[in-house]
Amino acid sequence: MNPMQTCRSVRVLALLSVAALVACGGRNAAQAGSGGSGTDVLALMQARNLTEADVTAALKTYTPTGHLDEYYTFASGGHGGNLIVIGVPSMRILKYVGVFTPEPWQGFGYGDESGEVLAQGNRGGVELTWADMHHPALSETDGDYDGKWIFVNDKCNPRVAVVDLSDFMTKQIVSSELIASEHGATFVTPNTDYIVETSQYPAPLGGGYAPIEQWNDKYRGAMIFWHFDKVKGRIVPEESWAMELPPYVQDLADAGKKVSDGWVFCNSVDTERAYGGILEGKPPLESGATQNDMDYLHCINWRKAEALVKAGKTNTIAGMRVIPLQTMIDENILAFIPEPKSPHGVDITPDGAMLVVGGKLDTHTTVYDIPKIAGMIAAKKYVGKDPYGVPILDFKESIVGQCEIGLGPLHTVFDDKGFAYTSVFIETVVAKWSLKDLKVVQKIDTHFNIGHLVAAEGDTVSPDGKYLIAMNKWSLDRFSPVGPLLPQNFQLIDIGGEKMELLYDMPLPLGEPHYAQMVKADKIKPIDVYKPIGMNPYTEAVDVNATTAGKERIERRDDGVHVFMTSVRSHFSPDIVRVKVGDTVHLHVTNVEQARDATHGLAIGGQNINVSLEPGKHCNIKFVVKKEGVFPFYCTEFCSALHIEMAGYLLVEPK
Ligand code: RUQ
Numbered sequence: 001m002n003p004m005q006t007c008r009s010v011r012v013l014a015l016l017s018v019a020a021l022v023a024c025g026g027r028n029a030a031q032a033g034s035g036g037s038g039t040d041v042l043a044l045m046q047a048r049n050l051t052e053a054d055v056t057a058a059l060k061t062y063t064p065t066g067h068l069d070e071y072y073t074f075a076s077g078g079h080g081g082n083l084i085v086i087g088v089p090s091m092r093i094l095k096y097v098g099v100f101t102p103e104p105w106q107g108f109g110y111g112d113e114s115g116e117v118l119a120q121g122n123r124g125g126v127e128l129t130w131a132d133m134h135h136p137a138l139s140e141t142d143g144d145y146d147g148k149w150i151f152v153n154d155k156c157n158p159r160v161a162v163v164d165l166s167d168f169m170t171k172q173i174v175s176s177e178l179i180a181s182e183h184g185a186t187f188v189t190p191n192t193d194y195i196v197e198t199s200q201y202p203a204p205l206g207g208g209y210a211p212i213e214q215w216n217d218k219y220r221g222a223m224i225f226w227h228f229d230k231v232k233g234r235i236v237p238e239e240s241w242a243m244e245l246p247p248y249v250q251d252l253a254d255a256g257k258k259v260s261d262g263w264v265f266c267n268s269v270d271t272e273r274a275y276g277g278i279l280e281g282k283p284p285l286e287s288g289a290t291q292n293d294m295d296y297l298h299c300i301n302w303r304k305a306e307a308l309v310k311a312g313k314t315n316t317i318a319g320m321r322v323i324p325l326q327t328m329i330d331e332n333i334l335a336f337i338p339e340p341k342s343p344h345g346v347d348i349t350p351d352g353a354m355l356v357v358g359g360k361l362d363t364h365t366t367v368y369d370i371p372k373i374a375g376m377i378a379a380k381k382y383v384g385k386d387p388y389g390v391p392i393l394d395f396k397e398s399i400v401g402q403c404e405i406g407l408g409p410l411h412t413v414f415d416d417k418g419f420a421y422t423s424v425f426i427e428t429v430v431a432k433w434s435l436k437d438l439k440v441v442q443k444i445d446t447h448f449n450i451g452h453l454v455a456a457e458g459d460t461v462s463p464d465g466k467y468l469i470a471m472n473k474w475s476l477d478r479f480s481p482v483g484p485l486l487p488q489n490f491q492l493i494d495i496g497g498e499k500m501e502l503l504y505d506m507p508l509p510l511g512e513p514h515y516a517q518m519v520k521a522d523k524i525k526p527i528d529v530y531k532p533i534g535m536n537p538y539t540e541a542v543d544v545n546a547t548t549a550g551k552e553r554i555e556r557r558d559d560g561v562h563v564f565m566t567s568v569r570s571h572f573s574p575d576i577v578r579v580k581v582g583d584t585v586h587l588h589v590t591n592v593e594q595a596r597d598a599t600h601g602l603a604i605g606g607q608n609i610n611v612s613l614e615p616g617k618h619c620n621i622k623f624v625v626k627k628e629g630v631f632p633f634y635c636t637e638f639c640s641a642l643h644i645e646m647a648g649y650l651l652v653e654p655k
């Protein structure tokens with residue numbers, strides 16, 4: 001060991017003895033500092049080739065058994081169509097929540113009413129079992145996360161889902177045929193009145209066909225404002241509305257807050273209105289859409305738009321009330337501002353006064369001055385019009401300035417000390433910069449090719465400035481190889497100190513997650529068990545078919561055989577169910593347990609049925625028995641020593 005290492009090791013020892021001192025309340029400080037354990041740590045460090053920085057990072061993230069995490073991170077599950085719940089700083093995965101995709105462990109989509117929720121997401125009569133989830137958004141009150149719901153989107157088949165954080169279950173999926181794809185979703189207005197969903201690739205509004213050569217006239221974008229009812233905890237499609245936008249490829253969006261409350265901003269690419277056609281002698285979209293130096297930042301006064309909807313100034317397309325583009329222009333609701341080449345992220349500062357745009361092919365982040373923009377729009381200080389007549393503000397007049405950040409800035413999040421953190425894709429770093437003078441103060445390498453990033457409460461009115469996760473697209477040599485398809489790499493970074501410090505690499509072997517939300521753990525208050533017994537999570541009331549112990553029965557009715565069943569460690573009652581081929585079986589199962597974690601599962605062979613019965617939960621399962629036979633059913637959760645014995649028979653007799 002060289003003297004340098006010795007010196008470092010002594011410091012680590014000191015660090016460890018402080019940690020030990022804290023841990024044992026100072027009682028055995030002397031032993032902890034000088035005993036055998038210290039020497040073991042040094043040996044361990046050497047054996048595992050760990051540096052002092054490694055040990056410090058370990059101390060900042062290691063979470064002993066029984067200790068809970070400080071934050072929850074809700075990450076999109078990308079192509080998995082599910083939501084991933086991760087504890088921070090431990091980076092332990094706590095749950096996958098089935099959203100757009102069946103999830104067998106939760107019984108989501110395998111027999112009970114969850115199938116109806118999933119089916120709400122079918123479009124045009126096509127059953128969809130995957131999604132491209134991008135941007136989860138937590139519900140907000142006054143611009144701060146309130147921990148009640150989280151909304152997620154599907155970019156490919158434009159849909160929005162509501163996940164209830166009281167039981168971490170998907171309660172609703174909505175979708176409109178108005179648009180054919182989306183990306184600027186989901187973003188909530190500061191009091192969760194609306195969940196914003198913006199189209200991405202233009203198409204004829206409401207579906208249907210138009211030749212692509214008629215792009216300029218027949219293809220359009222749109223922004224949907226899904227109204228959220230906070231009492232019911234559901235989106236109300238009838239109270240939702242949309243606005244027509246020109247056929248530029250609209251990208252990310254963000255809702256104003258505080259001084260900018262009432263505004264929504266949205267990026268676009270492809271002001272050239274290129275649409276590809278490689279074999280038809282046209283440039284591919286990637287080059288066709290990047291001819292111009294500037295694209296258009298859309299500034300939308302949604303409060304004014306809402307008033308127009310109430311005044312009935314809408315057309316109805318695919319069942320959705322839509323404000324026509326011309327009305328948007330006439331009423332001064334939509335204005336454009338040039339924004340540097342191929343913009344991507346648009347992120348509003350915690351005070352609501354500034355807007356940061358990252359240009360994928362630019363070396364700057366551009367910072368816009370929202371109150372000034374609002375003033376210029378009110379005064380109609382426009383310098384031009386786009387081909388559709390949308391007024392344009394002057395670029396230089398609209399900005400505070402630009403920060404020289406590096407090649408390929410994408411997304412920006414904030415801390416509580418006036419700093420912004422931008423993911424820089426091509427340079428593959430997180431750049432920390434000051435909102436005061438727009439100067440970079442530090443860059444930290446990511447491994448590799450960072451896409452989105454998330455900071456603790458980093459897109460609210462009061463960021464915490466503690467942790468940041470770089471959500472990297474590539475992981476190359478970071479993990480043991482698993483074939484050509486590699487996991488994503490979530491890198492936890494400490495942003496609490498003056499310098500950013502890398503703490504932990506977490507492989508995420510599922511889909512390509514795009515964005516996440518990180519919320520203080522004490523804001524999330526899930527229930528322990530369903531109470532009272534017999535609760536149906538979808539109606540949020542005791543189910544009319546809920547059964548109590550002693551009332552179990554089988555009734556043959558006109559619409560089929562109704563089985564009123566209970567589950568309790570370690571049996572189902574009834575445990576023998578006799579039906580005939582062709583019968584419709586209605587299984588009404590109540591888990592009458594109230595002990596925390598006493599979950600049972602109910603799987604029936606040959607029927608594609610597996611439901612999850614958390615304590616107190618009631619499930620209604622309906623299926624038709626198609627062939628005669630003997631079908632064992634059993635519990636799929638190891639609930640007790642006699643779990644294997646928690647079984648029964650579905651006996652299907654011939655007709
Ligand atoms: S967003 S990084 Cu940038 Cu949908 Cu994917």
Ligand code: CUA
Nearest residue numbers: 635637639643
């Ligand atoms: Cu109930 Cu296993």
